[in-house]
Amino acid sequence: MSSPILLPLARHGLLQCAPGAQFSGVLPLPRPSRLPQDYRHTNPTLGVIADRVMFRASAVSPEAPFVSGRVWLLRAADGFKAWEGYSDAQGHYRAEGLELGVSYIAVAIDPWGNHKTVGAGPVVAREDA
Numbered sequence: 001m002s003s004p005i006l007l008p009l010a011r012h013g014l015l016q017c018a019p020g021a022q023f024s025g026v027l028p029l030p031r032p033s034r035l036p037q038d039y040r041h042t043n044p045t046l047g048v049i050a051d052r053v054m055f056r057a058s059a060v061s062p063e064a065p066f067v068s069g070r071v072w073l074l075r076a077a078d079g080f081k082a083w084e085g086y087s088d089a090q091g092h093y094r095a096e097g098l099e100l101g102v103s104y105i106a107v108a109i110d111p112w113g114n115h116k117t118v119g120a121g122p123v124v125a126r127e128d129a
Contacts, residue, residue, distance in 0.1 A: 047098035047125025049073065049083075052091045053108040055115050065091030066115075069108045076103040076122045098125035 053066040071093045073083040082104060083095040098104065103122035110117070 043099040043102060045097050045099055046127060047100040047102065048094065048096050048128040049098060049104065049106075049123050049125050050092070050094045051106065051123055053087050053093065053106065053120075054091055055108070055110075055118075065089070066108055066110075067091065068111070070111050071095075072107040072109065073098065073104040073123075074107060074119075075099075076105050095125075096128070100125055100127060 053069050053071055054063040055066045055069075056063055066087055067089055069087045069091070071083075071085055071087055072081055073095050074080065075082050082098055085093055085095060087093045087108075101124060103124050105119050105121040106123055107117060107119045
């Protein structure tokens with residue numbers, strides 16, 4: 001087998017060669033200037049989830065509000081992080097701008113590392129009343 005023949009490019013992005021000839025070329029690829037966008041939104045983004053995150057210090061202790069916990073809402077269909085925020089002093093959070101009727105998994109994260117991260121749900125985004 002013979003070595004490949006390198007042919008010059010006639011114009012940027014075009015390769016010319018005789019039929020059956022071996023060739024190789026390097027073409028520059030455009031570099032994305034930012035991360036890919038989520039174009040899946042087909043539902044109106046008027047949905048709201050208002051819920052509460054709780055924790056248990058042990059298996060036998062009662063639930064208590066998860067104060068200042070970081071809350072993520074992950075879209076159940078594909079895991080896309082649709083919202084991030086913090087709970088208040090009573091463990092309540094309110095997420096707005098979500099897709100109506102779509103199921104989300106709520107994930108509560110302890111910023112101080114005292115408790116394990118827990119996911120719960122699914123919760124469904126409803127229209128604000």
